[in-house]
Amino acid sequence: MNKIYYLASCDTCRKIIKGLPANHNLEFHDIRQNPITEAELEEMHKLAGSYEALFSKKAQLYKSMDLKNKSLTEADFKKYILEHYTFLSRPVFIIDGKIYIGNSQPVTLQAMKALEK
Template sequence: MKKIYYLKTCDKCRKILKEMDTSAYILQEIKTEPITVKQLDELYSYTKSYEVLFSKMAKKYKQMDLKNQKLHENDFRQLILDEYTFLKRPIIINETEVLIGNSKKIIPISK
């Protein structure tokens, strides 16, 4: 499967999508089509960590003062399911590997 989870209002997502050929991918805009439990658990099967999928750059992370709380894997999972902005993006699935986020140090995670 080839799939991209992205946010259309995210400048870096738009730039990345513009630079690549997405014709072979299923695109899922996470604000209008939130990630499901099944989809999130599938991503977890690649990463073995919900924290890796969690964006600490989200405005709500600071608003909710989450940096001063001790969060566990189940907390990260639930926060991502409750609020789309907590999902790190974009997430690009290429058959057997996943690319998560938009930093220059993206490391592919193979299944």
């Protein structure tokens, strides 16, 4: 099953979702309303190769908790993502066994092309 992990209150996520191909077959997962489970995070980790790749260093909590001045391990990245949804870089698409993380234009275009197949 193809999925998108997103935040419904995020303008960027809403814009990306609005631009999805009409025939997409995505299961939508709002990470604020339905926090990601450890099993879901493990699946993402397996596809991404690291927890750091899934971690958002743009999160306001990252700055307010002064995490940028700490040396974080993979275990730390995992712990923070599970503790608060804001630490997951979003959106995260899982399409046909491939993962697309974040909202950069190249990543978004790759995810859109994968959905059109």
